[in-house]
Amino acid sequence: MTKVEGLELESSGRDVEFYQTQYSLLSARTLAERVARQLKLAKSEAFFAAHGLDNGDGLLNSTDSLGTLSKKELDKREKLAVGFLLANVSISPIRGSALVDVSYTSSSPKISADISNTWTQQFIEQSMARRFASTADARKFLEGRLEELRMRLETSERDLVNYASAKDIVSLNRERDTDGKTTSERTLITAELEGLNKELADATADRIASESRLNAKANRELTPDPLIINGASAQLRQKRAELRAEMAKLMVQFEPEYPSVKVLAEEIRVLDDGIAKEEGRLTNREAARASNNRITDYRAALNRESGLTRRVNTLKKRFSQQQRDIIQYNIYLREVDNNRQLYDAILQRYKEIGVAGIGSNNVAIVDVANIPNSPSSPNLPFNLVLSLMLGLGLSVVVVVGLDQIEEGLRDPSQVNRLLHLPLLGGVPSIPPENIQEMMSDTKSVLSEAYFTVRSNLAFSTDHGVPRTFMVTSTRSAEGKSTSSTVLATILARTGKKVLLLDADMRSPSINGLFGLQNDRGLSNYLAGEDDWQNLLIPTTNDFVTILPAGPAPLVRQSY
Template sequence: MPENADIEPALAGTLLNNVSITPIINSTLVDISFSSPDPQVSARIANAWADAYIAENLDRRFGATRDARSSLEEQLQQYRQRLEEAERAVIAYATAQGLVSIDVPREDGDSAGTASQTLVATELAAFNSALQQATTQRIAAEAALAARSGANAGSTEASATADALRARRAELQVELAELRSRFSPSYPPVQALQVQIDELERAIREEQAGAQSGSQSRLRANYNEALAAEQRLQAQVNRLQANYTDQRQDSVEYNILQREVDTNREIYAGLLQRYREIGVVGVGESNVLVVDPAQVPGGPYTPSLIRNLLIALVAGLVVVILGLYAYDFLNQTLRDPRQVRDRLGLNLLANIPRIDEGDIVEELQHSYSELYEAYFSLTSSVAFAAGGSMPRSLMITSSQPGEGKSLTAVAIAYLLARQGKKVLLVDVDLRKSGVGKYLSIDTAQGMSQYHMGKDDWRSMVLPSTPLEDFHVIPAGRKPLSAAELLSSGRFQRMLDEAEAEYDHVVIDAPPVLGLVDAPMIAPSLDGVVLVIEANGGKWRHLESAVSRLRASNAELLGAAVTKLDERNAMYGYGYGYGYGYGYGHDRKKEGEEEGLPA
């Protein structure tokens, strides 16, 4: 038994999880299919589902009728027994108490209905009516006798007696008319009044006749006879009234039992009518039919190798795309150079590609190289941003070290010198100079010694090699406090003198974040260019650097994005920048063939 209890839930789950019921659009058909490793089992279970549904549908349609019929049969049997018991109780009680009831017409004049009352009540009503009639006869006889006894009084007295009888008849006629307006002519009081009126009319006629020829003895005899009849009827009425009073006390319990009988009879009649309306309902036929039974499949429909491969491919692509978007969303470095304007509010001056460290100087020396073209574009953009001409003094800085500011300063100085300008490159990054990586500098003298008191800055000017045609002042030895040296005011004096002797002065300044050097000297220069490393510069660092430069009233001309590579290809940057490597190589070959200098 415990084993069956464990197996049944598993079987139910298997049947429910593997069945598929699909409605066919624009029809009343459904398609039932079942999946299992055995084709025979699949067909049998699919047909079993259809058969089970048809059986359930029949039971649902006719089960309610069968239940209602069974319930009505039980209630009919129950109320039949109650009705029989109530009728037996009424008959037994009436027999014990001597109650005999008869049916009489209703007093409202409805001939179709009858009312039940006891025999004593019926007899009392009849005797009471007869008593009223006898009393009327006795009164009429007494009046006739009195009239005859006073015959000697003359015809005037006889006429007075007749008038009294007529007055009495008029009063009774009024009462009769009032009763007839409310009751039927068969009502006993109505009949009694009618009898009295008839007797009064007969007495009036006799009075009129007796006035001429009446016999006093005959009138006396009539009176005695009427009085005796009245007394007998009065005695009988008195006896019946006593019996009726006793029976009224017994009728209270009798009426209670009778109402119980009537209630049970009405309920039983209603249930019997409902039972007849339901009738005998047959099972009939189902309104659900099997159009095509399930057939044994000729081969498996799953798994499908091609479908699974396509699903895996699509799922893999979705996961990769979502991963790339998530990485791009979570990555806080600059990926798209176009965001420079949106997030920093700066002009994008140029996009500089990533070049191997060993090839940088060589790339700059070749005018057809991608690096040369990029920095040439930067030089032009700086001139445009400055109002159409290159600033006399230009500071190159970055938010943090290693973003390419020193290379940018060297490249701008070199390109300006190739345009025939007299250019001085000043390295004021006293803490960590980067100009020496691109130029051959073998002296310890530089800006640090100038700020410490040596006035002749011109003696520190060196020619640039291997990139020629411009001068450079190196940073010199690393001082203990670069910020104090730059704040002495000697830098401004040297800058004014250099601007008087050179066309352009390019300043390689320290990074902005964490140092006060760049914001301190930036207001003294005609323009500032911020260098940003692609895929490396954090947005929060860049925003902080721009905020510090603006707070120092620096003339920010824009930003140059450096070290673009294949990671930025999806934004339209990276390899293939500018004219592309292929076009550059073609120009190199053309230069070699024509003997042009590199």
């Protein structure tokens, strides 16, 4: 018998992969579609209303005058229902156990309970249907094999019957073993030969008995012929036998001359004479008739034996021919047995596969979903705590992010470490209204800071302060003009002539720091005026000359 295992072994329930697979199947789209069809959610206005969707939203169309929906609208509603189911169902495995909590969230308690219960029930039915469907290919294959084997079995049985009919082989009964193979088979000739052989043995025994009677000696005392013994003679013989037995007992203890022995001997002699006289009374006619009867019986037994012998010999010849025919007959018979065994085995396998997995399921509902008495959300305390935690977490993330994004330098020591450039010095931030006053004071904090910058510039090259250098910044209003003016003034104090060029064409301010006009300057030279010396403007400091930015060029805009 073939043993068919279930789709899922019992040992597989202990595997992590098995449980993960079941969790995925519990949240599969196919299961949601089964639930939607079972509860007819596509036609349930209450279901869509429980998820905040009604006809006024424009996503759902109303039914017609007959209360029916079109095929297109029904498909649309079914897709929406499946989407709502997948978005609101919750599959929560219980840690440390094989239990799973299935819950559903909506604004309707009854709909939520109905969907949860239907979800688990449909999962069980889907599991059983999956087990049955997994054997569909095997059943289809076995059906083809069964049909093929059935035809082969019919053909082999037909060949066996046709051959037996052609060779006059009549089968009376067959014996098969536990495997279905034919171990012995009785044919008509075999049964007939067995019967005649038994009759021949009986006839031979009768002939021998008749022959023995015919050839027996005439000693009636020792071997009397029953045909010539009448009733009186039989009684006398019986009495004589009793007396002889009694005398034999006495002879064990006494001699022949013992009186009792002598008396018994005389009685036996008298009985012998009586028996002889009684048998002598038979006429010669009766003796001849008895002899004729013995001869007739002997001849009848001999004829019967001869006839049976001839019939047995004839059957032996037929049996020998049949034995030669039985060889091919057994070939056909073995083919029939093999085809029948194959057909029975495949049929048994087909029956077992047809019921494999049906009725056996390792999934059961422990507790059904009840209609809740209170809503599961919103939970105000939980939401407040969650909002606080999220706010704190988001604040930390923003602070850390801004700190990572900020690329400014807060400490002068970061210049050399981050930019890999030497630091010339640090300049304090001075209000604009105090810059002129502090620039004129050589002992002010501003003058001291820029003097340090000038000294560092002097040590930056082997020939002292660079003959030409540029002051710039990453953005506006960072002190470019102030730094340029102060550095020029400090360099002039050392007796060096300084040409200060204002190249800030958008917002020129050098001329303002010296109290000069900006009607002519760098823009004129850039515009094509070659006499740049006429563009220079002396300042109150004899060692400082400036080249203002000049008037801003006009930009023609076309519309």
